[in-house]
Amino acid sequence: MPNRDWTFLLDTPAFPADAYAPLADQLAAILGTRNDVLLIQAEAVLALEAVATSLARPDLTALNIVTSPYGSWFGGWLSRGGAQVSNLQAAPAKPITIEAVEAALDAEPDIQILAVVHAESASGILNPLEEIVALAKKRGIVTVVDAVASVGGHALEVDRLGIDIAVIGPQKSLAGPAGLSAISISKAAWAFLDHDNPPRDSMLSLIDQKKQWLEKGRGALPGTPAPLEFYALRAALQRVEQEGIANIVARHKRAASATRSALQALGATLWVEKDQASALVTTAILPEKIALNDFAARSWSAGSDLTSGVGPGAERLVRFNHTGRRASREPVTANIDAYISLLKHFNVAHDAIPAHSALTKTFEGPN
Numbered sequence: 001m002p003n004r005d006w007t008f009l010l011d012t013p014a015f016p017a018d019a020y021a022p023l024a025d026q027l028a029a030i031l032g033t034r035n036d037v038l039l040i041q042a043e044a045v046l047a048l049e050a051v052a053t054s055l056a057r058p059d060l061t062a063l064n065i066v067t068s069p070y071g072s073w074f075g076g077w078l079s080r081g082g083a084q085v086s087n088l089q090a091a092p093a094k095p096i097t098i099e100a101v102e103a104a105l106d107a108e109p110d111i112q113i114l115a116v117v118h119a120e121s122a123s124g125i126l127n128p129l130e131e132i133v134a135l136a137k138k139r140g141i142v143t144v145v146d147a148v149a150s151v152g153g154h155a156l157e158v159d160r161l162g163i164d165i166a167v168i169g170p171q172k173s174l175a176g177p178a179g180l181s182a183i184s185i186s187k188a189a190w191a192f193l194d195h196d197n198p199p200r201d202s203m204l205s206l207i208d209q210k211k212q213w214l215e216k217g218r219g220a221l222p223g224t225p226a227p228l229e230f231y232a233l234r235a236a237l238q239r240v241e242q243e244g245i246a247n248i249v250a251r252h253k254r255a256a257s258a259t260r261s262a263l264q265a266l267g268a269t270l271w272v273e274k275d276q277a278s279a280l281v282t283t284a285i286l287p288e289k290i291a292l293n294d295f296a297a298r299s300w301s302a303g304s305d306l307t308s309g310v311g312p313g314a315e316r317l318v319r320f321n322h323t324g325r326r327a328s329r330e331p332v333t334a335n336i337d338a339y340i341s342l343l344k345h346f347n348v349a350h351d352a353i354p355a356h357s358a359l360t361k362t363f364e365g366p367n
């Protein structure tokens, strides 16, 4: 990090009251939705907790799909509020199968809410979102999607798919600030949120947000909003608009495809098939010869971002981060070069030349 002068971040003017609604509208456009979009003045985990806390009540039944720690937390927050939660756990660090979801819904015909994470940056998997939402829709179930990591990395068409609640954050694929998040909410979801005993006078209350912002004409947000975060969000969304959301999604796809083909050329074992892989990070199994501790203790060359997977089952995965600004040729190449130096260091047989040709081919070839 260069030695910047951070004092210029002080004495920022308030974010203009009439500029919040346009941000919500820009986010709605990115999500392809006409649903209400709330701006949450906190990192996306709080937005997820607000959704669960605001939905939860003793007579609510939910199917909660768990493919990472985020899903576990979501189920925990619903249970804390008294809801009857069935947690449907995927195989460790793998996507859920549509068959498992269908069987769970068949076994419990009274389910009212289904929650699922779209793409996981913890393990690099992609859940079959469109099929899951379609199954839920057919049964009149309200859907909640954690799209914090996936928005910008994968097409996310809220209205076309019929997603009732989508939670997003700007800090992953959209390359924006981490201190804010947003939630889109359909009419059907509002009907569930407007129950007898919702949380009130709380940062976790979506009904508060509705009464204090949506119903007051979407002007100033309540409290003292953090102006730096909102200016940063505005700048990030301007950059998103300039590039175009479809191009950003395509850039992630290309970064993932380049990483996968280079790793294959290096003889790596990829963790999941292409159609089950997220475009945010790519995961491969750490070669047997390399101890996990040795991998964790290694210092990496500048510009690369290799870490272990996060969460149960992901421990022995090498995670190649190509999210946000990293979804481009230079960072992807830096990741592959760092991996090659790892293989060299531990005497794992490999050939670097075809890996580099795979990168060239993907980045210079047609889409």
Ligand SMILES: *Cc1c(COP(=O)(O)O)cnc(C)c1O
Residues within 6 Å of the ligand: 043, 044, 045, 070, 117, 119, 120, 121, 122, 146, 148, 149, 169, 172
């Ligand atoms: C990143 C992420 C979040 C937000 O959590 P942080 O780790 O605090 O950034 C929530 N859900 C998913 C699926 C994520 O990838």
